[in-house]
Amino acid sequence: MAFSTATPTAYCSRCSASNENLLPSSPFKIPRLGPSFWPWEKVKMGPLTVSPMGFGTWAWGNQLLWGYQEAMDGDLQQTFDLAVRNGINLFDTADSYGTGRLNGQSERLLGKFIRQKRVRGDIVIATKFAAYPWRLTPGQFVKACQYGFAASVTLTQHTLRLALHLFSELNWSSLDRMQIEQIGVGQLHWSTANYAPLQELALWDGLVAMYEKGLVRAVGVSNYGPKQLVKIHRYLKARDVPLCSAQVQFSLLSMGEDQMEIKDICDSLGIRLISYSPLGLGMLTGKYTDSRLPSGPRALLFSQILPGLEPLLSSLREIAQRRNKTIPQVAINWCICKGTIPIPGVKTVKQAEENLGALGWRLSSDEILQLENAARESPRKMIQNIFQTR
């Protein structure tokens, strides 16, 4: 199944979240009228229908890179609620998201927010299963997903209380953590083809088993390069398992030959490309400069890339001003115009509200060209994920 990436161009000033912010200050807040995009802009992804943009939740539990604290949970719940109210139904997470004892926190929070908002049916959770070295068989991969570990613990909790404590929540499955009936998209977080080809086959069979058991509605991959993508697609197709999505780093800072080749393959095979890090981890928001860096490990990366980023940032700024948009809205809109589903990471209600303003309108082809020419002037691009294969 192949599909065209062309979707009708629409400017939806009625409901763009950003427009609300641009209204002259008034004591009255205009109520939201619904989704920030037109119904026909929804995207088919295998058997699922999703919003033209999802939200990423890597930061929800990650202290090291993103400075997460449990005190943020209330704000994150409001962020989730705002997204859902505005028609966003795709949320990306992973079983490895969350640092230390908070491992799995992103999945736990999503599950909790879904239950509290009572919106199970329509929400598509796309979680990623890590290709940990101890997940060596299809059965072990299925265990990473399915209910069960928590139930067995309940039965034997008196004798195993201490062991459970030591064992930590690392061993719980994604469905245990989220407490939902079924996962929308079960994605392989990365390929082991480069260093453990036999494990790779077991993981593929694990994905097949998850799908056949109905634990996931569709399957996807992440960090797969063009060659591996074609191989896994063929393998799954032979087993009647449709590959619905491929997730790669895709942004104005990550638009190399590989990304474009992956996009072409996706289009010809009917796979949706999900753009991760569409804001270049925050560099494409315009709020960081080489003298105003984020705290933590991002500072080192940003200090190398940001000095050469001025041509791109000024193009983004110029287009944003002309369009009455903001820089992140333009950067995200570029990903949509390239026919991908961006999943910007959001940490606050304000960021989610602003990013919703990337929907309901389209950059012109001249603006796209202007941005891409400016991006090519940047001497340094994003570092690719170490797990990205060819």
Ligand SMILES: NC(=O)c1ccc[n+]([C@@H]2O[C@H](COP(=O)([O-])OP(=O)(O)OC[C@H]3O[C@@H](n4cnc5c(N)ncnc54)[C@H](OP(=O)(O)O)[C@@H]3O)[C@@H](O)[C@H]2O)c1
């Ligand atoms: N498959 C994979 O291997 C993989 C790898 C990476 C990411 N992902 C997925 O993709 C998602 C998005 O990527 P990402 O989080 O790496 O990077 P990103 O989307 O490029 O950047 C997100 C960060 O930018 C800042 N931000 C977002 N919106 C903003 C706004 N409107 N104004 C100002 N700042 C804003 C926030 O951080 P600050 O406020 O701290 O600057 C936010 O956490 C992740 O959450 C994850 O779900 C997948």
